[in-house]
Amino acid sequence: MDAPVSLVFWILSFIIIVSAFMVVSLKNIFHCALFLILCLFSVAGIYLLLNAEFLAAAQVLIYVGAVSILMIFAIMLTSQLASKRISQTNENKLVAFFVCLMFGLSTLVLIANTHVWRYSAQALPEANVLTIGKYLMTDFMLPFEVVSVLLLAAMIGAIVLARKETS
Amino acid sequence: MFYYLALAALLFSIGLYGVLTRRNIIGILMSLELMFNAANINFVTFNKFVITDGMTGQVFALFVIAVAAAEAVVGLAIVLLVYRNWQGIKTDYINVMKW
Amino acid sequence: MDFQLPDYNLRLMLPEIFLFLWALVVITFDVVTKRKSESAAGYLSLLGLLITGGILSFTGYGRGFGTMFFSDPMALFFKVIFLGSAFMAIGSSFGITKQKIVNHRGEFFGLILFSTVGMMFLASSQELLSLYIGLELTTIPLFVLAGFFKDNKLSVEAAMKYFIIGAFSSALLIYGISFLYGLSGTTDILQMKINLAITHLTFKNIGVTLLLSIILVIAGIGFKLSLPPFHQWTPDVYEGSPTPIAAFLSVGSKAAGLVAFAKIFVNGLSAFYGPEMLPNDWGKLVATLAVLAMIIGNTVAIRQTNIKRMLAYSSIAQVGYIMIGMVAMNELGLSSVAFYAFAYMFANMGAFAVVAIFEDKTGLTQISSYAGLSKSSPLLAASMAVFLLSLAGIPPLAGFMAKYYVFAAAIKTAGSSASSSWLYWLVGVGMLTAVFSLYYYANVIKEMYFSKETSPYRVKFSAPALMVVCLGLIGVFLLGLYPEPIMRFASDISASFGFIPN
Numbered sequence: 001m002d003a004p005v006s007l008v009f010w011i012l013s014f015i016i017i018v019s020a021f022m023v024v025s026l027k028n029i030f031h032c033a034l035f036l037i038l039c040l041f042s043v044a045g046i047y048l049l050l051n052a053e054f055l056a057a058a059q060v061l062i063y064v065g066a067v068s069i070l071m072i073f074a075i076m077l078t079s080q081l082a083s084k085r086i087s088q089t090n091e092n093k094l095v096a097f098f099v100c101l102m103f104g105l106s107t108l109v110l111i112a113n114t115h116v117w118r119y120s121a122q123a124l125p126e127a128n129v130l131t132i133g134k135y136l137m138t139d140f141m142l143p144f145e146v147v148s149v150l151l152l153a154a155m156i157g158a159i160v161l162a163r164k165e166t167s
Numbered sequence: 168m169f170y171y172l173a174l175a176a177l178l179f180s181i182g183l184y185g186v187l188t189r190r191n192i193i194g195i196l197m198s199l200e201l202m203f204n205a206a207n208i209n210f211v212t213f214n215k216f217v218i219t220d221g222m223t224g225q226v227f228a229l230f231v232i233a234v235a236a237a238e239a240v241v242g243l244a245i246v247l248l249v250y251r252n253w254q255g256i257k258t259d260y261i262n263v264m265k266w
Numbered sequence: 267m268d269f270q271l272p273d274y275n276l277r278l279m280l281p282e283i284f285l286f287l288w289a290l291v292v293i294t295f296d297v298v299t300k301r302k303s304e305s306a307a308g309y310l311s312l313l314g315l316l317i318t319g320g321i322l323s324f325t326g327y328g329r330g331f332g333t334m335f336f337s338d339p340m341a342l343f344f345k346v347i348f349l350g351s352a353f354m355a356i357g358s359s360f361g362i363t364k365q366k367i368v369n370h371r372g373e374f375f376g377l378i379l380f381s382t383v384g385m386m387f388l389a390s391s392q393e394l395l396s397l398y399i400g401l402e403l404t405t406i407p408l409f410v411l412a413g414f415f416k417d418n419k420l421s422v423e424a425a426m427k428y429f430i431i432g433a434f435s436s437a438l439l440i441y442g443i444s445f446l447y448g449l450s451g452t453t454d455i456l457q458m459k460i461n462l463a464i465t466h467l468t469f470k471n472i473g474v475t476l477l478l479s480i481i482l483v484i485a486g487i488g489f490k491l492s493l494p495p496f497h498q499w500t501p502d503v504y505e506g507s508p509t510p511i512a513a514f515l516s517v518g519s520k521a522a523g524l525v526a527f528a529k530i531f532v533n534g535l536s537a538f539y540g541p542e543m544l545p546n547d548w549g550k551l552v553a554t555l556a557v558l559a560m561i562i563g564n565t566v567a568i569r570q571t572n573i574k575r576m577l578a579y580s581s582i583a584q585v586g587y588i589m590i591g592m593v594a595m596n597e598l599g600l601s602s603v604a605f606y607a608f609a610y611m612f613a614n615m616g617a618f619a620v621v622a623i624f625e626d627k628t629g630l631t632q633i634s635s636y637a638g639l640s641k642s643s644p645l646l647a648a649s650m651a652v653f654l655l656s657l658a659g660i661p662p663l664a665g666f667m668a669k670y671y672v673f674a675a676a677i678k679t680a681g682s683s684a685s686s687s688w689l690y691w692l693v694g695v696g697m698l699t700a701v702f703s704l705y706y707y708a709n710v711i712k713e714m715y716f717s718k719e720t721s722p723y724r725v726k727f728s729a730p731a732l733m734v735v736c737l738g739l740i741g742v743f744l745l746g747l748y749p750e751p752i753m754r755f756a757s758d759i760s761a762s763f764g765f766i767p768n
Contacts, residue, residue: 186434192426199433206444209444209445210444212448213444213447217448218448218451223395224447227447234402234436245409249426252419253419
C-alpha cells in the first residue's frame with residue numbers, strides 16, 4: 001500500500017467500524033438504519049481502493065439505494081418500536097460481547113499466522129466492468145441465471161406474505 | 168492485505184454481536200447485512216492481492232449482494248407479517264414456543 | 267484473458283428447466299382460474315414432478331456450463347430424493363390447501379417446486395458459487411412456506427425463526443467460503459482440492475485459517491442439517507410451520523444440506539481428514555457433532571408430547587446417523603449416506619403425511635390424541651407404526667438396512683488403520699442410542715394400539731394422501747427387504763464422486 005491510499009483506508013475503516021458499532025448498539029432503530037447506510041457507503045469506498053469499481057457502484061445502488069431504503073420503510077411501517085425507551089437488546093449482552101470478542105481476536109490471530117496464500121503471477125485485469133460482464137456471460141452464466149430464479153422466488157414469496165387478505 | 172482482512176473480521180464480529188443481542192428483527196437483519204459485507208470485503212481483498220488472475224472474487228461478491236437483497240426482501244415481508252400478528256416486532260413477544 | 271462460451275449441454279439441465287417452467291405454469295394457472303379449483307393446482311404440480319422424474323431418467327451423466335453443472339451419480343440419486351420428497355409433501359398438503367390456504371394455493375405449490383429446483387441445482391453444482399446460490403434458492407422459498415398460515419401466530423413465529431437462523435447460517439457459510447477461496451485460489455471444488463494439496467506440499471502446512479473456514483462452513487451447513495449445537499430452531503419451526511412443509515424441511519432441505527456437505531468436505535477437503543492433518547482434521551469434529559446429535563436428539567425426543575416436536579428431535583438424531591456414513595470416508599461411505607437419505611425419505615415423509623392427515627381431520631398434534639387410533643382407523647395406525655418402526659431401525663424395514671450400511675461403512679474404515687479406531691466408538695454410540703430411540707417411537711405405537719378407549723376420530727384418506735402413504739409403505743418395505751438394486755446404484759456414487767463416469 002502506498003501512502004495516500006493507506007490514509008484513505010484508515011479513514012474509511014475507522015468510519016466503517018464506528019458506524020457498524022453504532023448499528024448494533026444504538027437504541028433508536030432509525031438511527032441504526034442511517035448508520036448502516038454510512039457503513040455500507042464506506043464499504044463501497046473500500047471496494048474502490050481494491051480496484052472493484054463496478055462492485056462499488058453495485059454496492060451503492062443495491063445496498064444503499066434499495067436494501068437500506070426498504071429497511072427504513074419497514075421501520076416506518078412498524079412505527080411504534082422506533083420509540084425509545086423499549087430496550088432493543090436482550091439479556092445475554094455480556095456473554096455475546098465476549099463470544100464476539102474472542103471470535104474476532106482469534107480470527108485476527110489466525111489470519112496473521114497464515115502465510116500460505118498462493119499469489120498468482122498474472123495481474124488483475126484492468127477493464128473492470130468489461131471483464132465482469134464477460135464473466136457473467138461465460139463462466140458464471142449458470143449461477144447468473146439461477147440467481148434470477150432466486151430473485152423471482154423471493155419476489156413471489158414476499159408478495160404472498162406481505163399481502164393483506166381481503167376475505 | 169492483512170489490514171483489509173482484519174477490517175472484514177472486525178466487521179463480521181460486530182455483526183455477529185448484533186445478531187446475538189438484538190431483540191428487534193430489523194436490527195438482526197441490519198447486523199446480518201454487516202456480516203455479508205464482511206464476507207464481500209474478504210472476496211474482493213483476495214481477488215486484489217492473492218488471486219489476481221481473473222475476477223472470480225468480485226463476481227462472487229456481486230452474487231452475494233444479490234442474494235443478500237433477496238433475503239432482505241423476504242425478511243422484511245416476514246417483519247410485516249409479525250407486526251400484523253403482534254403489533255410489535257420484538258423477538259421477545261414471540262414466546263409461544265419454548266426454545 | 268480469453269473468454270469462451272462454455273459448452274452448455276442444456277440437455278443435462280432439462281429436468282431443472284422444465285420444473286422451473288412448470289412452477290410458473292402452476293402459479294399462473296391458479297391465478298388465471300381465479301383460484302376457484304380446490305385441488306387442480308396440486309394435481310398439476312404432482313404431474314409436473316412426475317414428468318420431471320421421467321425426464322431425469324433420460325438425462326444421463328455429463329457436464330455442462332464448463333464445470334458449473336455436473337450430472338454424476340450422486341447428483342442423479344439425490345435429485346430423485348428431492349423430487350420424491352417434494353412429491354410426498356405436495357401429496358400430503360391437499361388437506362391444508364382445501365381448508366386453510368385458500369388465496370394462495372398456486373404460490374404454495376409453486377414455491378415448493380422452486381425450492382426443489384434449487385435443491386436440484388445444488389446437487390449438480392461442483393463449484394462454490396453455484397452451490398451457494400443453489401442453497402439459497404432452496405431456503406428462501408422455505409422461509410415463506412413456513413409462514414404460510416399468515417394469521418396463525420405459531421406459523422409466523424416459525425417463519426421468523428427459520429428466517430433468522432437461515433440468513434445467519436448463510437452469512438457464516440459465505441464468510442467461511444471466502445476463506446476457502448482465498449486459500450485455494452479457486453471456487454471450483456475439484457480444483458480447490460488439487461490446489462490445497464499443492465499448497466500443503468509446498469509450504470508443509472496449510473495455514474490455520476483453514477480451520478476457521480472449516481468451522482464456519484460446518485456451522486453454516488450444520489444449521490441447515492440441524493446438527494447440534496445448531497439444532498435449537500428445529501422443533502419450533504417444525505411445530506409451527508404447516509405439517510407438509512415441516513416434512514419437506516426435514517427431508518428435502520436436509521438432503522440438500524447433506525449434498526452440500528459432501529461436496530465441500532468429502533470431495534473438496536478430503537485431504538484434510540485424518541490425524542496427520544491436525545488441526546485441520548474435520549473428521550473428528552463432525553464425528554463429535556454426530557455423537558451430540560444422536561444423544562441430544564434421542565433423549566430429548568422422549569420428553570416430547572407433541573408429535574411434530576418428537577419427529578423434529580428424531581430427525582436431529584437421524585442426521586447423527588447419516589453423519590457416521592459421511593465421516594467413514596471409504597467407498598461405502600457416501601453410498602450408505604445416499605441410501606440412508608433415501609430410506610429416511612420414505613419413512614419420515616410417510617410419518618409426517620400421517621400426522622398431516624390426522625391434523626387435517628382433527629386439528630390436533632398431541633401424541634395423546636392418537637390414543638386408540640388402531641380401533642377407529644386401523645390403516646392409518648398401521649402405516650404410522652410401520653413408518654416409526656422404520657425410523658427406529660427395526661428389521662425388515664428400510665431404516666434397518668440404512669443403519670446397517672452406515673455402521674458397516676464406519677466399521678470398515680475403523681478396521682483399516684489404528685488411527686481411525688475412534689470410529690468404533692462412534693458406531694457404539696450409534697447402536698446404543700438406536701436402542702434408546704425405540705422407546706419414544708414405541709410410545710406412540712403404544713398409544714395407538716394398547717389404549718383402552720377407542721379413538722373418537724375416524725380418519726379417512728383422500729386420494730392423494732392415500733397415494734403418499736402407499737408410496738411410503740412400498741418404499742419402506744422394498745428398501746428393507748430387497749435393497750440390492752438401490753444399493754448397487756448408490757455404490758456408483760462414492761466410486762465416481764466428482765467425476766463423470768463414461
